[in-house]
Amino acid sequence: MSRSVVVIVEPKEGETQPIVGEMIGLAERIGRERGSAVRALTIGARAADTAGTIADQTGVRVTALHDPSLATYSAEAWLDLLGDVLPEWRPALVCLAHDSTGLDLAPALAVDLGAACVTGVEGVAIAPGGLEFIRPIAGGKFMARLRPRVDTAVITIMPGVFEPAPPTDSAPGLVEVRAVAARCLRTRSLGVKSSGLSTAGLDQADVIVAAGRGVGRPENLALIERLAALFPRSAVAASRPVVDAGWLEYRRQVGQTGATVAPKLYIACGVSGARQHTMGMQGSGFIVAISIDPDAAIFNLADVVVVEDLTRFIPVFVELCQENQY
Ligand SMILES: Cc1cc2nc3c(=O)[nH]c(=O)nc-3n(C[C@H](O)[C@H](O)[C@H](O)COP(=O)(O)OP(=O)(O)OC[C@H]3O[C@@H](n4cnc5c(N)ncnc54)[C@H](O)[C@@H]3O)c2cc1C
Structure with a gap:
């Protein structure tokens, strides 16, 4: 056979x-x-x-x-x-x-x-x-x-x-x-419950700005929020280390053990592009990635790559957009 x-x-x-x-x-x-x-x-x-x-x-x-x-x-x-x-x-x-x-x-x-x-x-x-x-x-x-x-x-x-x-x-x-009937079970499932947590608007957002470990410290999340604020219908997301560190709530986590999103634009800031993260955002319409690592795996997915320290790039970018009223 x-x-x-x-x-x-x-x-x-x-x-x-x-x-x-x-x-x-x-x-x-x-x-x-x-x-x-x-x-x-x-x-x-x-x-x-x-x-x-x-x-x-x-x-x-x-x-x-x-x-x-x-x-x-x-x-x-x-x-x-x-x-x-x-x-x-x-x-x-x-x-x-x-x-x-x-x-x-x-x-x-x-x-x-x-x-x-x-x-x-x-x-x-x-x-x-x-x-x-x-x-x-x-x-x-x-x-x-x-x-x-x-x-x-x-x-x-x-x-x-x-x-x-x-x-x-x-x-x-x-x-x-x-x-069939399973035999001799030593465990018994009592059921599965939804966590009841909302996705912090990630499922409705046209633009998602994601903070990765590369943001460095929680104070730098203000930069991510300023970048997101440039766009109507935007939301801030995170990779798992940012959530694990308690800098943002779990409901903002994108990836295998978080939300799956498909916005028109996804801006990954200080995210390396581990599969567990990208499987939650690879359906995005257009992807921009900012990282200091020119070999970051996220660049393989990105439509536009920015090899720069996000703490230098984002303030200049936001300022230029505001000056030119984009
Ligand atoms: C079972 C399992 C499930 C998981 N589920 C998820 C999940 O749902 N979602 C998820 O995200 N992860 C998940 N993970 C974790 C995942 O494997 C990665 O560890 C995680 O995605 C890495 O997050 P990161 O890209 O933010 O951090 P890192 O991998 O540390 O990457 C940080 C990036 O930022 C860059 N950087 C550093 N400083 C700067 C700076 N100043 N400016 C710009 N760039 C900078 C670095 O060069 C690097 O590219 C899971 C892991 C496992 C084992």
Whole structure:
């Protein structure tokens, strides 16, 4: 039997997340080139509905492991249930989203399968010797190319970097619903609650000015606010170190563990461009980045780069704009 490519999807309320189409697009490309079957798998109380939607939208075969007691993700339960199913399918590749569930599950699943684990994958090359995975390292300054030394890999893929599978115009995929029950759980999820925090207007702003660690000290945030004040419908955001230092509230954090934003203009001030930050702002219409480091990874994304100390550049820029009444 040929090896399969398996995409694992967490059921979520509302519409299917774009990352699901991106994972299936990647799996189908690999499946086509290597002659592997592509299968999707989803787990939990809402698994059957999610499986139906994925099968309709993509045409792939989807298995739902329906356990009514699993209202939310549980690593322990998922590993138990996957242990029954995955060996049957002999996966060469198991693909998860690079989100909190994927990051939690992938390493443990790789251990159970005796597989390699590569997280934060942004590229996959199908080389003669096997699959190679490309991921950023050193805060996005370098790209590493990794080839597993075993013949199974578990990966998490970054949202927004792979071509999504086109909507299917053929028949929906087959849906198989298996009634299952996770055994011997030592943990019990009591549910997931929204933090209830607003996004400080980040989702409505046309212009976002983001403060990174390069602002240096909290007093310099006044510069960021002055820059933001030049634009109507603007908001101030932050990278994680600025929030961790308590200089701005968490609701202003952009990135993997913060908000995802897509303003018309994003001005990154003293932000290095780590993937965990850029994945929250890469959909911005136009990006300006100010950093003293000419090799800052954020410059790879930026439309305009300013290599300068922000404490020198911003006051001069604001003054010029005000003098000329821009
Ligand atoms: C699981 C996980 C989740 C994470 N989630 C997030 C997230 O949601 N959002 C997030 O932002 N990060 C997140 N991070 C952290 C992330 O990896 C980076 O550490 C963080 O984004 C770096 O923030 P920064 O760019 O502000 O700081 P740095 O990486 O320290 O960069 C500061 C930049 O400012 C420049 N600089 C210094 N002084 C000046 C100056 N005077 N003028 C101009 N430029 C200057 C420096 O050269 C550098 O380029 C996460 C990390 C992990 C492990």
